[in-house]
Amino acid sequence: MLQVENLTIGYGKTEVVHNISFHVKRGEIITILGANGAGKSTILNTIVGLHQAKQGSIRFQDKEISKNRPDQLVRRGIRLVPEGRQIFPQHSVLENILLGAYIEKNAKKVQTRLQSIFESFPRLEERKNQMGGTLSGGEQQMLAIARALMTDPSLLILDEPSLGLAPIIVGEVFDLLKQISSSGVTVLLVEQMANSALKISDRAYVLETGRIVLEGRGEEIRTNSDIAKAYLGNV
Ligand code: ATP
Numbered sequence: 001m002l003q004v005e006n007l008t009i010g011y012g013k014t015e016v017v018h019n020i021s022f023h024v025k026r027g028e029i030i031t032i033l034g035a036n037g038a039g040k041s042t043i044l045n046t047i048v049g050l051h052q053a054k055q056g057s058i059r060f061q062d063k064e065i066s067k068n069r070p071d072q073l074v075r076r077g078i079r080l081v082p083e084g085r086q087i088f089p090q091h092s093v094l095e096n097i098l099l100g101a102y103i104e105k106n107a108k109k110v111q112t113r114l115q116s117i118f119e120s121f122p123r124l125e126e127r128k129n130q131m132g133g134t135l136s137g138g139e140q141q142m143l144a145i146a147r148a149l150m151t152d153p154s155l156l157i158l159d160e161p162s163l164g165l166a167p168i169i170v171g172e173v174f175d176l177l178k179q180i181s182s183s184g185v186t187v188l189l190v191e192q193m194a195n196s197a198l199k200i201s202d203r204a205y206v207l208e209t210g211r212i213v214l215e216g217r218g219e220e221i222r223t224n225s226d227i228a229k230a231y232l233g234n235v
Contacts, residue, residue, distance in 0.1 A: 001026045001186050002047070002155060007056030009039070009046050015054065016042055017210040024155070029177065029187040031197040031218065034207035040190035041083055043207075044159050047188075048080040049073045060155070074103055079153035083160050085144040089133025093124055093143060096132045100147030113150055120179070121146050138169035142176065155186045162193040174200050198222035 002024040009017040017039040024030045034040050045051040047058055049070040058066040065073060087096050097117060101110045118125035123139060124146055135143060141161055148156060161177070162170040170193060178200045181187050191197040198204055201218030206227075214227065221227050 001061060002188065003057075003059040004043075004047070005057045005059075007043070007046070007058065008054045009042050009051065010054050015210070017046075019056070020207075020210070020212050022205050022212060022215070024186060024188050026154075026186055027181070027184070028202040029181050029200055029218075030189070031201040031204040032188075032190045032207055033192070033194050033197065033204055033221075034190065035192065037209075038207045039210040040207060041159055044080060044157055044188075044190055048078060048157060050080075071103060074151055074153075077152075077154035079148045079151055079156055081144045081148045081156065081158040081161065083163065085140050087132040087135075087140050087143050087147070089131060091132055092129050093132055093135065094128040096143055097124070097128075097147050097150060100150035103151060110150070113152065117146050117149055120149075136169075137165050138172060141165065141169075141173050145173075145176065145180070149180070149185075153185060155188065156180065158187070158189040160191055160193075161189060162191060162196060167196075170196050195222060 004023065005021045006019050007017060007021070008015060008019050020043070032040055032043065042051065046053050049068050049072070053066055057064055060076060060078060065076070088099065097114065098110065101113065104110050121142055124143060127135065127139070132140065132143060161173050165173065174196050177187055189197060198218040198221055204216060204218050204221050205212050206214040
């Protein structure tokens with residue numbers, strides 16, 4: 001579904017991602033693991049069109065997308081849940097979710113989509129008139145995911161969904177991602193919270209200072225103590 005080949009990305013003259021290649025097949029959950037500053041957000045922002053690569057190709061459903069704008073990519077079915085959620089704290093939960101459908105002009109489609117989101121996220125429906133900023137961290141992450149699902153993406157991309165959440169809530173978020181995946185959405189995420197992410201991942205890549213140093217099955221990486229010690233800091 002997504003093929004990234006020989007991608008080099010930088011800011012000005014500084015190169016932060018060096019000639020990386022990876023792929024995501026339809027229906028998979030793929031995690032890119034890496035420490036602070038490894039280049040995870042840079043890669044995701046480039047895939048969704050917020051940043052331009054210096055070199056390399058990004059293909060989605062067999063079409064080159066590296067020159068596409070973010071809104072074009074949303075229409076094609078790629079949707080990012082950004083780092084730190086970036087919900088609108090002074091707007092209600094309902095308004096936040098509806099803002100996710102900004103490219104959809106058909107009001108009936110928006111209503112149908114909202115209905116199905118509320119079925120999957122009953123906690124958000126109960127809190128639909130509450131201000132976004134008054135939700136707990138875990139609920140805000142659910143809200144950011146629900147908002148992204150409003151355009152019915154085929155590839156959902158998440159930047160550190162576990163950031164700042166208590167371990168038990170992290171578990172809930174990953175369970176939710178597993179459910180979303182079962183409903184037919186392909187999932188690509190970047191994480192530092194290796195253990196929980198690997199539990200739900202089909203495959204994972206380990207990124208070290210802008211280079212992919214390892215690829216393997218999620219479970220294999222999680223349970224191999226040598227790999228864990230070398231690359232994951234026993235997280
Ligand atoms: P974190 O987990 O802390 O978010 P990350 O793996 O997502 O880290 P990036 O945010 O992609 O890493 O950053 C990779 C490198 O690129 C870092 O050295 C960072 O300082 C640099 N960088 C990121 N954004 C910019 C920018 N807008 N301008 C210049 N350098 C940047």
